[in-house]
Every structure is written in C-alpha cells, then in structure tokens.
Amino acid sequence: MTAELKVGIACHPGLRDHYISQGDLTRLGTIAEISFADFEAPGDPWGQIPVVPELDDRLAEFASDKDVLLVFHGAPRVTSRVFAAAPNLRLVGDIEGDRFAGRIDVAAARAAGVLVVDTTHASSWPVAEWALALMLIGLRQNARFREIIAGHDMSQSEYRTRPPGRELTGKTVGLIGFGHIGWRLREFLAPFECPIIAYDPYAPRELADAQRVDFASLATVMGRDVVVCLAPATPHTTGMIGEAELALLREGAVFVNVSRGSVVDVRALIARAQQGDTWFGLDAHDPEPLAVDSPLRGMSNVFLSAHIAGVTVEAQPRFFALMVDELERLSAGIEPRAQITDRVVAGRGN
Structure with a gap:
C-alpha cells in the first residue's frame, strides 16, 4: 500500500515518547509516511515563539517535501519561509502548546492555502x-x-x-x-x-x-x-x-x-x-x-491547586491521538474539525 500523505513531525526529542503513543503512530502509518526532526527551539511554549533564522531554515528544509507538518514543544515557529519552501503542504498542525500561542503564522498559512489545525483542546x-x-x-x-x-x-x-x-x-x-x-x-x-x-x-x-x-x-x-x-x-x-x-x-x-x-x-x-x-x-x-x-x-x-487541571496521564497522549483523527479526516476528504479560523484568530486578541 502506498502512503497517501507525507507527514513530518518536529518536536523536542525528549518529549516525543510522552506525547506519541505507538498505537496512534501505527494508526497514522496506515495513511502516511512519517518522519521526525528534532528541535529544541527557545521560548515560552505557552507564548510567542521567537524566530531563530538557523532553526527557521532547518524547519523549512524538513518541510519542503511534506504534505503535513506537525509541531509541538521544542519546534520552531512555522513562518512564511517554511510555507514558501513547502509547496505541497496541505495542513500544518500544533499538537500541544496553547491554542492562543504563537507557534504558527496563521496569516502566512492562509496566504499559502494551508489549513491550520490545533488539537491543544485535548486537555x-x-x-x-x-x-x-x-x-x-x-x-x-x-x-x-x-x-x-x-x-x-x-x-x-x-x-x-x-x-x-x-x-x-x-x-x-x-x-x-x-x-x-x-x-x-x-x-x-x-x-x-x-x-x-x-x-x-x-x-x-x-x-x-x-x-x-x-x-x-x-x-x-x-x-x-x-x-x-x-x-x-x-x-x-x-x-x-x-x-x-x-x-x-x-x-x-x-x-x-x-x-x-x-x-x-x-x-x-x-x-x-x-x-x-x-x-x-x-x-x-x-x-x-x-x-x-x-x-x-x-x-x-x-x-x-497548582495549575494542574489539565495535567493527567490520559490527556498527554490524547493531543496526538486527536491530530491523527484529523489526518484521517483529511485523507478521507473530510474537513478537520479543530481548524484555526478567522473567529479563533480574533479571539486571540492579537
């Protein structure tokens, strides 16, 4: 069976196994060819991620042949440079950060015709x-x-x-x-x-x-x-x-x-x-x-309590599981549910 999608996942190597279960990775493997890139970008994962030119170039190179780019903790900001280098991109997704954070340039994605999906609501x-x-x-x-x-x-x-x-x-x-x-x-x-x-x-x-x-x-x-x-x-x-x-x-x-x-x-x-x-x-x-x-x-x-409401054993792998659900929809010609729309952007207050 030929994989339908080329999916790249950019994240901190030390967190990969905490968020990505083998079962969901296997599930994604039935519809996609998967590759990983290790990043340790600086910045607050719950706030705006600064653009570091060297990491921007690395991410652009990694994404250049991908249909889907997934990012979470440790990944650089997804910029217009990345979108320009990846003409096949159909979807970029944030697995976990904060739905109101700045890991993806949504305006640049829209200009490139790329869907933005965010499954940080898993918590x-x-x-x-x-x-x-x-x-x-x-x-x-x-x-x-x-x-x-x-x-x-x-x-x-x-x-x-x-x-x-x-x-x-x-x-x-x-x-x-x-x-x-x-x-x-x-x-x-x-x-x-x-x-x-x-x-x-x-x-x-x-x-x-x-x-x-x-x-x-x-x-x-x-x-x-x-x-x-x-x-x-x-x-x-x-x-x-x-x-x-x-x-x-x-x-x-x-x-x-x-x-x-x-x-x-x-x-x-x-x-x-x-x-x-x-x-x-x-x-x-x-x-x-x-x-x-x-x-x-x-x-x-x-x-x-010490800001622990969203921190559970069950929630951590759910972020990636929900993203796999979204990619299954994409593969089947169905719109992803957790899209970052104009209304969501307006709610960010940016």
Whole structure:
C-alpha cells in the first residue's frame, strides 16, 4: 500500500515518547509516511515563539517535501519561509502548546492555502473535570476542613445540625468563556440540571440552541450561584475580572478559575476573598507559582491547586491521538474539525 500523505513531525526529542503513543503512530502509518526532526527551539511554549533564522531554515528544509507538518514543544515557529519552501503542504498542525500561542503564522498559512489545525483542546476533558470538582468543593465549603488534615479535633455536630454545604443540582452556573472546556463542562453538568449562562463575545450565538446555554454580559454572569472562569490569556482578557466584577459575586457564591491567573486582578481577588462571604476554587494564579506569603494560602474559604487541571496521564497522549483523527479526516476528504479560523484568530486578541 502506498502512503497517501507525507507527514513530518518536529518536536523536542525528549518529549516525543510522552506525547506519541505507538498505537496512534501505527494508526497514522496506515495513511502516511512519517518522519521526525528534532528541535529544541527557545521560548515560552505557552507564548510567542521567537524566530531563530538557523532553526527557521532547518524547519523549512524538513518541510519542503511534506504534505503535513506537525509541531509541538521544542519546534520552531512555522513562518512564511517554511510555507514558501513547502509547496505541497496541505495542513500544518500544533499538537500541544496553547491554542492562543504563537507557534504558527496563521496569516502566512492562509496566504499559502494551508489549513491550520490545533488539537491543544485535548486537555479540555481533565480541565472540565477539575472545574466540576472545584465547584462541588466550593459549594460544600470543603476548604474549611483543612483543620482536619492539620490534625485538629473537630466536632461534627455543628455540620450535622446546621450543615453549611450546598448541592450543585439546580444551581445557575455562569461561564466566562465558552470554548472546548465550556462545551465539555456543559456535558458534565447535564445530570445536575443546572441552567447555564455564558459570557463569550466570540462564540457563535447558534451555540445557544445547539448547546442549550444562554449568553449574557460579563456582569450578568458574575451574579450567578457558581461562576467558572474559562477565558484564555490574551491582551484583551488581562485583568478582565477586577474589583467591580468580583463585587458582583453574591453572598454564598462560588468562584472557580481553571483558565489563566492573569485574567483575574489578584489584588481585587484577595480583597474579595477576605470578605469571607464567598467561596473560591483556584487552579490558576498570577504569578505562578502562587507566592508563599500570599494571603490566599491561609483563607478557609479558598481551595487551591497548582495549575494542574489539565495535567493527567490520559490527556498527554490524547493531543496526538486527536491530530491523527484529523489526518484521517483529511485523507478521507473530510474537513478537520479543530481548524484555526478567522473567529479563533480574533479571539486571540492579537
């Protein structure tokens, strides 16, 4: 059988086996001829990848005869130089980085007629799971039970006769951002019969009927029973949730952040938490790691985790598995699902 596609994969050699399972590699091998190139490009994998001329040339040479170029951690930025050197390219894909990062020049790809596909949403499954967990922890006010972990004797009678914990079922949930994680979280919330209101200026309004959600302003969303921040870090979202927005949290509300710490003004967050009438589940922080002397660490109404929502054994190989799914679609004449479109680019805030 002659391979239909020539696929090149550029990445850090030390991470290849962590992300690419043999089973998915075999699956891709049934439709493609696969080759690898080792790169250790500098730069923040979650931000803009700088262009290094020497690496730019190497990547262009590697891609020159390829139909598909896949990149992830360690790979250089895919530039117009690469597209000019690879006339057969049909698709360039980012396996894992950040859907709002800068590893691919999308404008140059569009000019070259090349599809851009990004499967970094593979972590939406565990992030949505952890968001749900933090919602439940907040409603049950579990952060106050840290005294049990510390070895203190606590009478259970108060919690049985005057239980502070509340149930999620029937609570109205506000989502700040409604992308892949929001879609997944909506599925998880279905058994709880929670009305969902989302703030996302970039989400197609057709999703309201398709996903059974309503859209509203940020102020409206902040006033729900449970509020979950899923907004990406962009120039437009930095500090988007500040003192005025946090003041809208109702007494007893739960605020969860599993996206990026920079979306929430940390001083305003600390001040709001210090009022003690709301509950917080925070996985993302600004800066990271959370400062040792941060007041948030000692608050009994704050549950903290170390930005681990998307980090699971199952998620790591899923990034490549989803990309193989996309290439199977491409090979069958079907459009890839996770394309970087003009709407997605607009959401980046570039």
